[in-house]
Amino acid sequence: MPMFCFQCEQTAKGAACTVRGACGKKAVTANLHDTLTGELIGLARAADGNEPAESTHKAVIDGLFATVTNVSFDDEAIKRHIQAAKAEKERLLRKCGNSDAVCERYDGFDMGRLWGDSEDTRSLKSLLLFGMRGMAAYAHHANMLGKKDDEVNAFFYKGLRALSKDKPVDELLTLVIELGEVNLKCMGLLDAANTGAFGDPAPTKVSCSIEPGPFIVVSGHDLRDLSMLLEQAQGKGVNVYTHSEMLPAHGYPELKKHPCLKGNFGTAWQNQQKEFEGIPAPVLFTTNCLMPVKPSYADRVFTTSVVSYPGIAHIGEDKSFAPVIEKALELGGYKEARILAGVNGGAELTTGFAKNAVLSLADKVISAVKSGAIRHFFLVGGCDGAKPGRNYYTEFVKQAPKDTVILTLACGKYRFNDLDIGEIGGLPRIMDMGQCNDAYSAIKVAVALSEAFGCTVNELPLTLVLSWYEQKAVCILLTLLALGIKNIYIGPSLPAFLSPSILGVLVDKFNLTPISAPSVDLKKILGA
Ligand code: SF4
Secondary structure, three states: OOOOEOOOOOOHHHOOEOOOOOOOOOHHHHHHHHHHHHHHHHHHHHHOOOOOOHHHHHHHHHHHHHOOOOOEOOHHHHHHHHHHHHHHHHHHHHHHOOHHHHHHHHOOOOHHHHHOOOHHHHHHHHHHHHHHHHHHHHHHHHHHOOOOOHHHHHHHHHHHHHHOOOOOHHHHHHHHHHHHHHHHHHHHHHHHHHHHHHOOOOOEEEEOEEOOEOEEEEEOOOHHHHHHHHHHHOOOOOEEEEOHHHHHHHHOHHHHOOOOEEEEOOOOHHHHHHHOOOOOOOEEEOOOOOOOOOOOOHHHEEEEOOOEOOOOEEEOOOOOOHHHHHHHHHHOOEOOOEEOOOOOOOOEEEEOOOHHHHHOOHHHHHHHHHHOOOOEEEEEEEOOOOOOOOHHHHHHHHHOOOOEEEEEOOHHHHHOOOOOOOEEOOEEOEEEOOOHHHHHHHHHHHHHHHHHHOOOHHHOOEEEEEEOOOHHHHHHHHHHHHOOOOOOEEEOOOOOOOOHHHHHHHHHHHOOEEOOOHHHHHHHHHOO
16 A cells, blocks of 8 residues: 655655655555544634634644654554544534535545645645644643643644645745744743743753662653653652653652652663663653554553554553553562663763753853853754764764853754763753753743843854754744744755755755764864
8 A cells, every 4th residue: 555754854765655654654554644634634624714612622733743753653543533633523514504615624635635746835835734743742732731822723723724725835935934933832832831830940960770679661752641650650669760852851840859750761762672672661652752662562561642552552531550550560670770871871861951940050151151161052952863874963062172062952862961071160061951842942042142142043152953853843943944043954864845946945044054074064163
C-alpha cells in the first residue's frame, strides 16, 4: 500500500517515506493520519460561521497532536480521533441547518490533493500543517493545565481551512509567519501553565545514578502526567526517573519536592531501544518520542494521553497510574545502584536555567559581556535524531571558544549536556533552559538582554544553532522568523518539504543558513 509522508528529518532518502515510515509507521497508519487530517479540515470548514465548543477544540488539537512523529502508531486510536472529528462536525452541521453548505463542509479533505499540489504551494501548506501539529502539542499541554486561549484555538481552524483552499504563495507565506506569531502566544500559555502549576524552574543538578529497588521511567513532555504519577507513587517504595525531554522537570519546585523523584535515566530518545533492553522497570510515555516497541521490553511500556502503540497498555483519562506502579514493584528494579552515564561519560546533568533563573543572573551576564569575559552566546538547541551528522552539535560545543556560553534546550542537548566545559565568572558555560517549548524562555531572555544592551536581538552577540527533527521544531522556527530573528543556523539537513524557491525566500529574508562544519561555522560567526 503506498503512503506519503515527509514531515520529519529522518524521512526516507531525504525526500519522503512512500512505502513505510523510517520511524516505523506503517503505510496503513500513515494513510489513517491523512484521513484524520482531512477530517479535521472538514471540521474546520464546518466550524466556519458556527460556534465550536470545547469538545470541538479538543478534537482538533488532539487530532493534530496525534499525527506528530513518534506519537501514535495505533490504527484503532487514530480511528477514534477520526470518529471524534466526525461527531463534532455532525453536531455543528445539525446546528447550522444550511443544506447547501452541508455537502461541501461535510466532506473530509483529500490530502492527496495537497501532496500533489505545485511544489511551492505544497511546501508552504506543509509548513503550515506541520507547524500546526507542533503547536497543537503545546496547546494540548496548556489546556490540560487549564490554560486556554481563543486566538490560539481560532488559528487552528483558520490554518486548517487554508489547507483546502487555492491561495497564492504570498498569502500562504503570510499565514505561516502568522502561525509563528500565534505559536509564541501558545508557548507563553504553556509557560504560564507550567510555572503556574509547578513554580519557576531553578538550576538543579540531576544524578544519572539509579538507586537499587523498584523504579519507573517517565518520558515525554507532560509535566502534569509526571506530577500525578509522583503523587500516586509517593510512599509506595517506588522511585521515579525522568527520561529525555522530561529531564527539565527536576528544576520545578513543585515537582522536585517529591522525594521519590530521583534522577535521570538514559540519554536521548533515539537510544531508547538499546537503553530499555532488559530494563527491570516500567517506562511511561506521556508524549513523543516513542519508537517501535521491541518485544523484549513491550510488557513494561505504558502510554497515556494521545500516545498509542498497538498491544501496549494505555493509561486513560482517569490518570490512574496504579498499573505502572504495580509493574515497578513486580519488576523490582536493579539490585545495586548503577550509573547510566551520559553520551560523553558524565554522571551528572544540570537543568533549570529557564527565563527567571537566567534573568536573575542578568547583572552578572551583562557585566561579563561588557568586560569581554563572555564574547558570544550560542543557543545550541532543538531535537535530536538518529541520523549521522548530528555529531556536529557535540563538536560545535566542544570547539566553542572558552569565552563563549552555550544556552540549550530540547533533547538535542543530550549530545553534550554531560560535558564539563567549565564556567565563566561563576556562570556555567552550558545552561539548560528546558524542553523544546522553553524556546519561549530563550526568546524572553534574548529580548531582555537586547533591552539591557539597547540593541535589537539580531545585534546581540548571540547565534542560534538549531537541530530539527519533528514538527514542534517547525513551529518554533516559524516563531523565530516571525520575530525577525536572522542568521539562524539549521541542520543536520534541511526539511524535505522546503522547495528550492521557498528556501530561497527564507535565506534571502532571514539568512537562514544550513550548518556546514563546526570549525567553519564558528569561524564565520565569530570572525576569527
Ligand atoms: Fe517518514 Fe518521518 Fe513521516 Fe515517519 S514521520 S513516515 S519517518 S517522514
